[in-house]
Amino acid sequence: MRLGKTIAALGAALLASTTFASAAGELNIFNWGNYTNPELIKKFETEFDVKVTVTDYDSNDTALAKVRQGGHGFDIVVPSASVIPIWIREGLLLEARPDEMENFKNMAERWVDVPFDPGRHYTVPWQWGTTGVSVNTAEYKGDINTAAIFLDPPPELVGKINVVPEMIDVMHMAITYAGGEPCTGDLEVLKKVRDKFAEAKPKWISMNYGNIEQMARKDFLATVNWNGASLRMREQDPNIHYGYPKDGYPVWMDNVAILADAKNVDNAKLFMNFIMLPENAALISEFAKYANGIAGSEEFMSEELSSAPEIIVPEEFAAAGKFTETCAPEVMELYTRIWTEIQK
Template sequence: MQKSFLSAAAALLASTSIASADGVLNIYNWGNYTSPELIEQFTADTGIQVTITDFDSNDTALARVRQGGHGFDIVVPTHSYVQQWIAEGLLQPLDDAIVTDRGNIAPQWLNVDFDPGREYTVPWQWGTTGVIVNTSVYGGDINTADIFLHPPAELVGRINVIPEMSDVMAMTVYAVGGDNACTDDMEIWRQVRDTLMAAKPNWLALDYGTLDSYVAGDIAAGVYWNGASMRARLQNPDLAYGYPATGYPVWMDNAAVLADAQNTENAMIFINYILQPEHAAMLSNFARYANGITGSEAFMDEGMRTAPEIVIPEELVAAGRFSPACPQEIQDIRTQIWTGLLQ
C-alpha cells in the first residue's frame, strides 16, 4: 500500500466530516462483481464499513439513481453510459486531494473519450461479451454469433441471452453485416429486428443469474461475459468461451462517486484504494476480468494470465469493438426493437 494513500486515509479518518459519516460507504454495483476479500481488506485498513447493493443492468442503475433518495455513494456504470450520467449531473468530479493515484491507470485507459482525463471515473474492470458453449453438447465452431442467432439443433431450447441491450444489439448488428453498433442504416436495423425475433423461439431465457446453470449443464450455450464464462469454466471444464468473428463488444465498467453521495470522502478514499495494483488485482481474481491498472498483473492468479477468456486469440483481436454511446435517435430504434423482443 502506498504511503500517499495511508497518509490521506489517516487524515480523513481523523476529520470531523468522516466521523459524521459514521464510517460507512454504500456501493451500487453489478451483482456478484465485488470482491469480498477487497471489501474485508478495505474495512480493515480504513475502518469504513461497506454495504453493496446489486443492479442487473445499466438502465436499471440509471433509473434508480435518477429517482433520488437511494442512499448510494458509488456507482459502477459501463463506459457507453458514463457521458449520460455526467450530462444529467448524477456524478461529481473526483477530489484531487484524495484520489491521488490516477497515474496508476494504464495509459490506454487514462484519457478515454467517455471521460477525458478521468475527471469523474476510474476503471473497475474491462472485458468482452461473446458466447459461451458447453462443448460436450456442441462440438462445432464457437467463434460465431450463430450460436444464439442461428443455433444448431443440439443447442435449440438450451440457450440463454443476457438481457443487456447494448451488447446483444451490437453483436447482432455485426452479425448481419453492419460495422457500427450505432449505425444509421435502417436496413441494418430491420435485419437486426427480424434476426432477433426469429432467433428468440430457440432460446430458453433472457436472464442474468445463470452461472450455476451453465456449470450444472442446464444451459448449454448463450451470450455471456468473458469473466463470468471463466468462472463457469473453472467449475465445469466442458464450457468454452467464443469470440464471434463478425464482431463482439469490448467494454469497461467504471467506478464513480454520485453527486448526492452522503459519504463523499469515504467514497473518494475507496476510489483511490482500487487504483492500487494489489487491490485492483483482488477485483480481477474474484470477477475474472482485466482491470486497467498498471502493475496489477503481478498480483493476479496465474490462471488469469493465460486464460482463453482473457487472452483473445490473435486472429480475433480485430473483431473486438469498443461500443460508443449511440445518438438518441438510434437509441430509440434500439429500444423499440428491444421492447418488442422482450414481449
Template sequence: MKRLLVFFGGIVGVLSLLFIGTTVLSKESGATSSSDPNTLIIYNWGEYVDPDLIKKFETESGYSVIYNTFDSNEAMETKVKQGGTRYDLIFPSESIIPKMIEEGLLLPLDHTQLTGTEDLSSFLMNQSFDSENTYSIPYFWGTIGIMVNTDEIDSSLITGWSDLWQPAFKNDILMVDGARETLGIALQVLGDSQNEKDPDKIAAAVEKLNALRPNVKAVLTDEIKTLMINNDAPIGIGYSGDAAYVMAENPAIRYIVPDDGGAIWTDNFAIPKTVGNKAGAYAFINFMLRPENAAQNAAYVGYATPSEAAKDSLPSELTQDKAFYPEPSAMELMEHYEYLGKDTVEAYNDFFLEWKLGL
C-alpha cells in the same frame, strides 16, 4: 398484577426484538439516510467486490461501509437522478456515463486525490464516453462471447457470431436478455456497428434475429450460468466474468470470443452528485487500485482487472487465456458500447421486446 407485568414484559421484549431486527435490516439493506461522515455508502452491481476487501478497507480506514446493489444501469441512474438517497460512490457502465454527465449526475474527479491510475491499462483510458477520464476511471472490464459445452458440441464449429445461425444448433442457444447485447450481435454479423443508429440497419438486424429464433432455447440473465453448469444447454451467450465462473464449475465449458466482432465493456468508479463523503470515496478508489487489492478483487469476481500491476500477480493460466485477456489485435475488432441517445435506446428496447415476445 403478575400476569399484567408478564404481559407488558412480553410487549417490551417484542418491541426490543423488532427494534433490533429493524436496525439489522437497515444495515443489510443498505439504508442510505446516514449523515455520519465516517460512513461510506457504495452503490454497485451485486457480488461485484470481495467482501473481505470491504472488511479490510474498514479496518484500515476507519470508515464504516454500507453496500447497496443495483441490477441495471437504468435503475442506478434513476436512483441517483431522484436525489433523495445518498450514495458516495457508484459503478456505472460506459454506455450510461455520457447520459449521466449530460444530466449533471456525476461530479468531476480530482485526479490529484487519486493514486494508482498510472497502472491502469492504456487501452481502457481516454475512451470516447469520457475522453479524459474527467468523471470516471475503469473498475473492471471484459468481453461478451459464446460459452460452448464441448461434451455436446465440437467447439471448432463456432468461431464467430455468424455460426450461431447454423441449423444444427436448433433449440440449443441461451441468449442474454439485453437489447444492446443481442441486437449488437446481429448488427455485427451484418457488418454494421453494434452502436448503429440508422433505423433501417437496426430493423435489418431484427430480421436477422428472427432467423435465429429456431435456435434460441431461452432468453435469460443470471440463469444462463446455472443452466450451463448443469448441462441444460450446450450454448450460452454471456460476459467473460460469468463464463469464468461457469468454467470453474463445469470444465467442459469453453468461452469463445467471436472473430467477427464482439464487445469490450468497462464498469467504472464514479462519484455521483448525491455524495456526502468525498474523502471516503477517494479513499476507497485508491484502496481498490492498490495492485494487491485489485488482484484479489479480480480473482474473486472473475472479470479482467484494468490494473497492469495487479495483472502481473495473477495466475499466468488466467492472464494468458486470450478469451479473458485478448491480444491487442483481437481487441481492434471489438467495439465499446456507446450511449446512443434516448430515442435510439428506446428503439432498441422496443425492437428487442417485440423479438422476445415472438419466440
C-alpha cells in the same frame, strides 16, 4: 472568506492523498451483482474504519433508473463506459477528480484519456472485458466463434440457449452479424436485426443474467455472456468454452463513479484511490475474473488469470472487437424499440 477558501483547499488536498490512516463512517456501493470481492471490502473496512454496504443491480438500465428517482442512499455506482456520458450529461455524477488522486499514477496508459470520460475527471476503472458466447463443447462440436450460436442456433443448442438482457451488448453483436456497424441508424440493417431476433428468440430458453450455475448444471448449453463469467463457468465445468464472434463483439469497461448526491463523499474518494493500488485492483480481478486497467496488478494475480484464453483475446479474433460507444439518442430510441419487442 479567505479562511474558508484555505480550509476547502486543504480538505481537497487531503482527499487526494492516502496518507491519513482512517476515515470512519459509512460507504454505500451500488454495483453489478456477484461482482464485488468480499476480501476487498473487508480490507477497506479494516484500513479506514468504514462500514461498507454493497447493493446489487442487474443492468445499466436498472442502475440508471434507480438513481434518477433519487432518495437511493448510494455513494458509488459502477456504470459501463457506454452509458457514462449519459450519467454525466444528466448531472448524476460528482466531478471527483480521480486524476488528482495519489494512486492515479498506477492507471494503465490506454485507460487514462478515454472518450467516455476525457482525462478521468469522474471515473476510475473497475473491470474491463468482452462480450461473446459461452458454449458447452461436449454437447456442441461446431464453431463457437460466431454470433450464429444464438442468432442462427444449431439444432444441438435449440431450446438450451440463454441471452443476457443487456441491450447494448446484444444489439452490438446482432448488428455486426447483420453486416452493420455498432451505433448504426441504418434502417435496412436494423430491420434485418429485428427480423433475426424474431426468428431466433423461440429457440432460446431464457433472457437472464444469472447463468454461471445454470451452465454448470447444463440447464443451458450456450449463453451470450461476458468473458470473466465464462472463465468462472469453466472452473466448474472444463467443457465450457468462450467464443469470440468473428462477426464482431463488444469490448467494454465498467467504471467506479461517485454520485452527485452521495452522503459519504470523503469515504467514496478514499475507495476510488484505494482500488487504484495494484494489489487492490488484483483482488477485484481474482474474484470477478476480468482485467482491471491498473498497471502492475498482474504481479498480484494468479498465473491462470493472467493467461486465461477468456481474458487474453486470441490474435485471430482481436480485430473483431470494438469498444462500446455511446450511441446517439435517436439511434438509442430505435434500439429500444427493437429491444422492447424481443422482451415481450
